Amino acid sequence: MKRLDGFLILIGKDDIEAAVGIFLGIGMVALVSKSIDDNLLLAPFGATSIIAFLKYDSEFAQPRNIILGYLITSTVGVLTVYALGHNWFSYALGVAVAMLIKVQCNAVHPPSAAMPIILIQIKESTMLGYLIYEAMPGLVLLVAVAVIYNRYVLHKDYPLWRSKTSEMEKS
16 A cells, blocks of 8 residues: 555556556547447446456456347347337336346346437437447447457456356366
């Protein structure tokens, strides 16, 4: 622990490594967005990046949970709009139903719960295009950076399913 002008500094090596990963992940998605003149960066990606880089060993941080979580909640969001329209009930039901499905699929990733809310706010005519050409490519890029950085740069056991599979093969 260090002191700096009366402040106690409690930043550890893991925190700094996570901050660098978050910078690289969000930075890469923002850079690609800028280079193709399209927005691949969604607000919930900030929370996703904190989980993927800081709490990489959490079930919520695993690439499977991240990608399936966003796919499930996005699908529920789109279906909710088509079935019920844009109203308060759609927002509430979309998030609640998406959570139930994610739990059943063992694909819980809390930041993805924002997708029904985001999609319900978009016009139906542009919703699928937004999802397919902006949201999902940005998410896949962020997850790819998390896997490369955590596994190959920091040599952390990420994603965890790889180690569980390896352990089962050794037995």
